[in-house]
Amino acid sequence: MFAVEVYAAVRRYVQLDGNSQRDAARVFGLSRDTISKMCRFSIPPGYTRSKPVAKPKLGTLLPVIDAILEADRTAPVKQRHTAKRIFERLRDEHGYGGGLTVVKDHVRITRGRLRETFVPLSHPLGHAQVDFGEAIAVIGGVRQKIHFYCMDVPQSDAPFVKAYPRETTEAFLDGHVSAFDFFGGVPLSILYDNTTIAVAKICGDGKRERTKAFTELQSHYLFRDRFGRPAKGNDKGKVEGLVKYARSNFMTPIPHAASFDELNAMLTDRCRQRQGARAGRYSETIGERLVADLAAFKDLPATPLEPCEKRIARVSSTSLVRYRCNDYSVPTTFGFRDVLVKGFVDEVVILCASEEIARHRRDYGTGTFVFDPLHYLMLIETKPNSLDQAAPLQGWNLPEAFQHLRHLLEARMGTRGKREFIQVLRLMETIPMPIVTEAVTEAIRLGAIGFDAVKLIALARIERRPARLDLATYPHLPKMDVRTTAAADYAVLIPGWAA
Numbered sequence: 001m002f003a004v005e006v007y008a009a010v011r012r013y014v015q016l017d018g019n020s021q022r023d024a025a026r027v028f029g030l031s032r033d034t035i036s037k038m039c040r041f042s043i044p045p046g047y048t049r050s051k052p053v054a055k056p057k058l059g060t061l062l063p064v065i066d067a068i069l070e071a072d073r074t075a076p077v078k079q080r081h082t083a084k085r086i087f088e089r090l091r092d093e094h095g096y097g098g099g100l101t102v103v104k105d106h107v108r109i110t111r112g113r114l115r116e117t118f119v120p121l122s123h124p125l126g127h128a129q130v131d132f133g134e135a136i137a138v139i140g141g142v143r144q145k146i147h148f149y150c151m152d153v154p155q156s157d158a159p160f161v162k163a164y165p166r167e168t169t170e171a172f173l174d175g176h177v178s179a180f181d182f183f184g185g186v187p188l189s190i191l192y193d194n195t196t197i198a199v200a201k202i203c204g205d206g207k208r209e210r211t212k213a214f215t216e217l218q219s220h221y222l223f224r225d226r227f228g229r230p231a232k233g234n235d236k237g238k239v240e241g242l243v244k245y246a247r248s249n250f251m252t253p254i255p256h257a258a259s260f261d262e263l264n265a266m267l268t269d270r271c272r273q274r275q276g277a278r279a280g281r282y283s284e285t286i287g288e289r290l291v292a293d294l295a296a297f298k299d300l301p302a303t304p305l306e307p308c309e310k311r312i313a314r315v316s317s318t319s320l321v322r323y324r325c326n327d328y329s330v331p332t333t334f335g336f337r338d339v340l341v342k343g344f345v346d347e348v349v350i351l352c353a354s355e356e357i358a359r360h361r362r363d364y365g366t367g368t369f370v371f372d373p374l375h376y377l378m379l380i381e382t383k384p385n386s387l388d389q390a391a392p393l394q395g396w397n398l399p400e401a402f403q404h405l406r407h408l409l410e411a412r413m414g415t416r417g418k419r420e421f422i423q424v425l426r427l428m429e430t431i432p433m434p435i436v437t438e439a440v441t442e443a444i445r446l447g448a449i450g451f452d453a454v455k456l457i458a459l460a461r462i463e464r465r466p467a468r469l470d471l472a473t474y475p476h477l478p479k480m481d482v483r484t485t486a487a488a489d490y491a492v493l494i495p496g497w498a499a
Contacts, residue, residue: 002034002044010038057098058106061090065103069110083107121237123154126296128187129239130175132167132195135247137263138256146260148267149175150246153187154238156289157279161246161267163260164345165364169213172197173307174345176217181304182268185297189224191236199227213309220305222298260346308342308349315339319375321350321358326368329392330358332379377426384418401440408449423451427458435461442467 006028014024014035021039025032037045055062065086072080081089083104090096090103129152137146147167151160160179164171172195180186192198198214208227210218218225228235250270257263275287282289313321315337320327323341328348330339334357342349343362348370350358360370371392380386380393387393405424409417427436439458443449448457448469460467 002038004043007038007041007043010035011042014039055098055102055106057096058090058102061094061096062106064090064094065106066110069107069114073114123238125155125292126188127155127191128153128179128189129191129236130179131193131236131239131243132172133243133247135163135251136254137163137251138254139260139263140258143254146263147171148243148246148251149179150239150242151175151179151190152239152242153183153290153293156293157238157286158183158290158293159242159246159271159274161242161250161271163263163267165260167197168343168345169197169211169309170307170343170345173213173217173305173309176221177304177307180221180300182271183294183297185294185300186221186223187297189226191226191228191239193228193236194230198225202230217305220301306342308344311341311343313339313341319379320369323348325366326363326370328358328360329369329371329375331375374426374429377422377429381419381422381426384415384422387418387422399437399440401437401444405440405444405449405454408444412449420451424454427455431458431462 010024010028010030013019013027014021019027021032021035024030024035028035068081068086068089084100086107087096087100087103131150133148133150135146135148136143138144139146144165146163146165148161148163149171152158160182162175162178164174194202194208196211198211199208200211201209203209210225214225246267250267255263255266257266275290276285278285311323313323315321315330315334316327317335319330319332319335321330321339321341322328323343328341328350330350330352334352337352339357340351342351346362348358348360348362349356350360358372358375360372363370369391373392373396376390376392380390402421402424406418406421409421411417413420424436424440427439435458436454438461439454442457443453446453446469453469456469457467
């Protein structure tokens with residue numbers, strides 16, 4: 001191949017000096033074809049083929065390779081063919097006698113042709129994208145999988161991340177409410193994948209039927225929704241990138257926290273710190289670019305949405321209500337009633353006729369019974385023999401003073417003492433346990449062993465006054481037999497004396 005300087009000299013001799021190509025061939029000692037090519041090209045064009053390279057051994061098997069690669073597009077990533085495996089199949093199944101290199105070259109070119117290409121997207125002000133991711137964390141000393149909600153504002157790359165035990169409807173709603181509060185406004189539109197939390201059904205014409213919970217969220221905050229194509233994560237590439245970034249930066253190494261509240265406080269701080277960084281080729285920080293996004297956001301409504309899933313249920317004969325494979329107790333007076341269950345991220349609230357009748361800590365296990373012992377005390381009072389076998393009372397961590405009181409009541413009053421002990425327990429339906437505990441301890445000290453005494457002492461503590469007890473009203477108290485002392489009574493103190 002001739003140097004560029006030779007090309008320049010030949011072109012100058014012919015095109016500027018006006019000499020013929022025949023004279024140039026004679027002067028430079030080159031063929032006329034070479035001189036003609038130098039006049040057509042300003043630099044060496046390199047070698048170009050006039051027709052594709054013939055592949056006599058592989059040519060008939062090219063459709064087989066293409067079919068294998070096409071089938072691989074729907075196969076699991078870890079079970080797709082390598083070029084070497086395709087070569088082995090061609091050799092063993094089709095009698096291919098050629099080499100591996102030519103197979104590898106064809107596979108590389110074909111895979112490049114099959115790869116999807118994308119159109120660069122622009123992101124206008126005031127819009128957002130939402131997705132969930134998964135990671136591992138240690139919460140309260142327990143290593144577990146967590147699900148984290150991500151909202152990304154693409155124009156400024158501003159992130160919001162919050163972790164939850166599960167990817168549920170209530171977590172989806174709570175994530176939105178928390179994100180809106182974090183940014184101080186509502187995006188004009190939000191782009192989602194086709195999660196079943198938001199989309200109940202994809203119709204034939206591409207329209208979506210929204211779930212009731214998602215429709216309530218939209219109605220409350222009045223943002224416009226957008227949905228990507230099914231199984232096409234590149235439609236919302238910004239939030240997909242945030243999921244990966246949060247996992248590799250916010251949650252690496254594996255985070256340790258006493259609770260989800262502590263973990264989320266850490267994630268919120270990381271999101272704020274991220275606003276001081278620069279992303280991409282921008283000279284401004286994320287926080288500086290976020291100002292323009294927030295100016296385009298809509299104002300928050302006067303009150304936030306209650307982020308919970310609502311379900312209708314019926315109370316069972318054992319005063320239990322089932323929600324997400326677990327049973328939660330309600331007072332026994334609401335047996336067989338229809339109730340509304342509100343499932344929050346960390347609580348389950350049960351209402352009957354708009355009245356809150358129970359509130360429990362949310363349990364994410366399966367087949368768990370979540371009892372409040374106070375819900376069953378009214379019924380147990382009518383069936384005192386069930387006191388020791390009542391499941392709701394098993395594991396109830398009462399102060400030791402209560403067990404002492406029960407022993408005294410049953411020792412002095414028999415079966416009636418058990419009933420009075422249940423009445424003492426029922427005081428905690430309306431009076432805090434610490435006050436009742438103090439009242440029980442004081443009653444034992446005074447020897448006023450009974451429900452009435454404990455109640456009077458507890459009320460006195462609430463009203464901040466001394467208790468006025470008439471011990472004569474307790475006929476079951478031990479009787480004192482006081483006699484007049486006689487001189488003979490002292491004789492037992494004389495050594496060697498015998499009556």
